[in-house]
Amino acid sequence: MRIGVLGTGGVGQTLAGKLAELGHDVCMGSREAGNEKAVQWAAEAGEHASEGSFADAAGHGELVLNATPGAVALEALRAAGGERLAGKVLIDVSNPLDFSNGFPPTLTVCNDDSVGEQIQREFPDARVVKMFNTIPAELMVNPRAIEPSHTLPLCGEDDAAKGEAVALAESLGWPREDLLDLGGIAGARGMEMFLGLWVRLIGATGNRLVTVKVLSA
């Protein structure tokens, strides 16, 4: 599949790298084509990898992953262009973390709104699925790094789009029973607010590779 990955940070590199390794045709997008990190990534990731602007990556992808920081996600998606996102599954991996006062960060939006909702409102023709924002990048592409199993929440307005996101997660090694659909895109509020706890779990466990398993009676 042709996939666009917006963002050149650790999350973008990890997702784009694994997806290219699985044989997808991946274009990594950044503010301007020729971004040093993207060029290096594309050179190392082999024949399925390319890079370009946000618009190039969005236009390239049949499916698009937003791996930019949440605080600049809307700006990145405006640069990508709503017309290049229309009708496509847009998996929003971002978190609105604000590190301006150090660690642990606060969120730039939360409680009665979320980045996931902001994106869906501004790009109503994109089929937004919030997924992968609750876990470290390494786990996105290698869920078995933590045994025995843990939970991957997702949400969005479009059931077929969520089905495509689930299929993508399964191709990355996620057992279907570990995926938990929280319903509509407003579920992104909960998924992003979870970061308030998650950043503190890192401190408490002394381990960046930390996540949760949802359990019920």
Next chain:
Amino acid sequence: MRIGVLGTGGVGQTLAGKLAELGHDVCMGSREAGNEKAVQWAAEAGEHASEGSFADAAGHGELVLNATPGAVALEALRAAGGERLAGKVLIDVSNPLDFSNGFPPTLTVCNDDSVGEQIQREFPDARVVKMFNTIPAELMVNPRAIEPSHTLPLCGEDDAAKGEAVALAESLGWPREDLLDLGGIAGARGMEMFLGLWVRLIGATGNRLVTVKVLSA
């Protein structure tokens, strides 16, 4: 031990009931002594149970549990009186849930502050420990209702106070290895923001008895 439980709702009743059953001398506090629910609870809970005003319950307790709704917790604690809380372990179980726009609720405070911190700031001589707010009441007193194990986060400024809170949790059946100390009271931000996700887990699982286990690599 003499314990004061502030609040007559489901959380207060569940905690007070179990603690009285374990032989503690429990006084349930409410806005005014003679509260119908508190009187009924005390009558049914036996010889170790009594009821009174917030001030009565706080004065009674060597240890105090705040099980009032987070949005009115400060008001309840002002009525209890700082002088009756001074030097005591005050376990804050509350969540600042705002149901005025229906379910799922938003929070009345979050992100850069929390009820736990507000309480510690206003009552600097109380030894505040945030604990039990991340789980349903049934689990607080019966952790094995969900197998095999799950996580109870806690935080606070006073290590000895956290030690007393941990001992109380252990007496309620919590294995020590399931308790996770998040550090200072600012960890309450994360523990309260988790509610944004938790309320949606109830919807997604169709089960009110839902919680999480923290896992790391």
